[in-house]
Amino acid sequence: MQFHQNVDKFKKIYSNKLNLYTMEYFMNQTFSIIKPDATKRNITGSINKLIEKNGLRIIAQKRIKMTNEQAELFYAVHNDKPFFVDLIQYMTSEPVVIQVLAGDNAVKKYREIMGATNPDNAEDGTIRKLFALNVQENSVHGSDSDENARKEIDFFFNENEIVG
Numbered sequence: 407m408q409f410h411q412n413v414d415k416f417k418k419i420y421s422n423k424l425n426l427y428t429m430e431y432f433m434n435q436t437f438s439i440i441k442p443d444a445t446k447r448n449i450t451g452s453i454n455k456l457i458e459k460n461g462l463r464i465i466a467q468k469r470i471k472m473t474n475e476q477a478e479l480f481y482a483v484h485n486d487k488p489f490f491v492d493l494i495q496y497m498t499s500e501p502v503v504i505q506v507l508a509g510d511n512a513v514k515k516y517r518e519i520m521g522a523t524n525p526d527n528a529e530d531g532t533i534r535k536l537f538a539l540n541v542q543e544n545s546v547h548g549s550d551s552d553e554n555a556r557k558e559i560d561f562f563f564n565e566n567e568i569v570g
């Protein structure tokens with residue numbers, strides 16, 4: 407009896423701790439895409455330099471050619487927008503570099519490093535201010551919440567590809 411009570415207690419503490427660690431782990435990762443306009447202009451390295459200079463770590467990275475199906479699923483939330491068809495065409499036009507970035511408050515931090523979606527509104531020194539061509543060809547994508555970061559990472563990466 408005593409033994410089982412202790413096991414239950416241990417399991418409870420352990421699973422709470424695990425949840426805390428898991429939450430912290432999720433909060434410190436974001437998903438990034440270096441988009442076709444950037445890979446085409448051979449500026450992947452310049453963008454990675456800004457990411458690293460600003461304190462985020464690239465813990466996983468792959469260069470892929472996105473399929474139509476992947477792009478449509480990834481951007482499904484925008485499928486009612488007037489720019490959706492163009493967006494899919496653009497995202498599948500050239501290779502992209504997909505990444506997992508890690509660091510404290512990674513989602514928020516990367517959004518600051520990227521700057522506003524429309525480069526005209528982006529702060530000086532941000533990736534989009536420096537490199538984006540226009541609101542669509544805006545060089546990078548970054549997750550907008552911890553929840554979406556997890557979904558987007560899981561959509562493109564297997565667990566064993568995130569090596570730290």
Ligand code: CMP
Nearest residue numbers: 484489493523541542543544546547548
């Ligand atoms: P991203 O952060 O990847 O999320 C959706 C993408 O759609 C966005 O970056 C741009 O590439 C594109 N996008 C957003 N707004 C517009 C717009 N008004 N016109 C064209 N493309 C857009």
